[in-house]
Amino acid sequence: MHEPTRPVVARFCPSPTGNPHVGMARTALFSWAFARHHGGKFVFRVEDTDASRDSEDSYQLLIDVMRWLGLDWDEGVDIGGPHGPYRQSERMDIYADVARRLVEGGFAYKAYDSADELEGRRNAARAAGKPSGYDGLHRDLTPEQQADFEAEGREPVIRFKMPAKDWTFTDLVRGDITFGAENVQDFVIVRANGQPLYTLTNPTDDAMMGITHVLRGEDLLSSTPRQIALYEAFAEIGVGGGFTPEFGHLPFVMGNGSAKLSKRDPESNLLDYKPKGFLPEGLLNYMALLGWSIADDRDVFTLEEMVEVFQIGRVNPNPARFDLKKCEAINADHIRMLSVDDLQQRLLPFFQAANLIGAEPSADQLATLAVATPLVHERMTLLTEAVDMLRFLFIADDDFMIDEADRAKSLDHAGLEVVRAAREALDVANLTEWSTVAIESALRSSLVDGLGLKPRLAFGPVRVAVTGSRISPPLFESLELLGHARTMARLDAVLT
């Protein structure tokens, strides 16, 4: 079991490109749960150093998604904190200063190679079966050589000088990992145009923000030896707290087949989950299963339960597969776990979005929603399904419509005969009170006992006539809620 040696500070540091996606949120969740489990801090930083790809919209969406999921942060964008600013685009002078100190300290150097020169040497190395990374040619240029290159008009990149040694670290998920010296060459930290790269900005910020544990996707594993080397240099030049964080690389999330879930896969887009009617609880629970489990025989749990027992060492390093059906099934379980009041409040915006309840709900509308919610509570996978099932109650009578496919199936000649009998049974003359019990008994004795129909055939046509669909909440309760007059009007409408 991993016991952190210093108070935990974990982070989430996405780049704001495109829409927030599932892989990203899974990383945020694990890092957050790790921080919370250990009573530590969680920092939310945004890595927006690539002006050509980053956007303000994406930046805002990241914040919105984190808030919707309920993954709170102690320091970071939107709220500030002692190590701000938390957007890398606002920290450029810091990176320039760190790069300069690395060069002055002899940990990095200016390299003047042209792209053609680099490529020529790389090809030659490959042909000779040697590692094809940077060969270190400009590592030890004299000031005169540098001046000559500059006189030629060359603009240097800054490269970090990798100490010639093997790099071994204990990954919190994968155990001991070694990168041989030959595989990690001097790498660029600042472009010729002065733009600092991820290779520099990410460890600089992690160091200055006191990050103790870096949890991130497996795709970044190969950058770790470089970052560890940078931390060793930082300790020498006084950037950050003088220690190297621990690293844990989370498994890939696979989509269909053997491909990684890509940003382009529709189920990857996190923005779709809320309007589709996922609960943040359900989505978080499912995302937790992408590499972790609470117990072999248990899939459904709350975020609090996850935090209580989350151990980074129990994350499975093997790729996890994203399965939308399973995600929906878990969501359904979380809907069932809500109280009726809570569910009702979460349903309200969906009814408003569907124009079934106004922006300022009337007392009547809220009362109807309150009594209708329990009827559909156990029947939904997604919150949007409640809107479909209860539309018949809220819709203005003039706008009420019957699904055409359902009409064709259920309201044929025989179906209309059933509706006629139902109408008769529910007439005031034959019914003393309008209650679920009275409605049920009237319809059963008329349709099942009287006409000798099986319940499905007896009630199906009534259901379609009154609710407009073959999928609805329980029928007798639905009729009670709809009221006598509206029920009769709908039965009449299909008969005329």
Ligand code: GLU
């Ligand atoms: N901005 C990087 C990304 O989104 C962060 C990687 C890291 O966690 O170190 O991939």
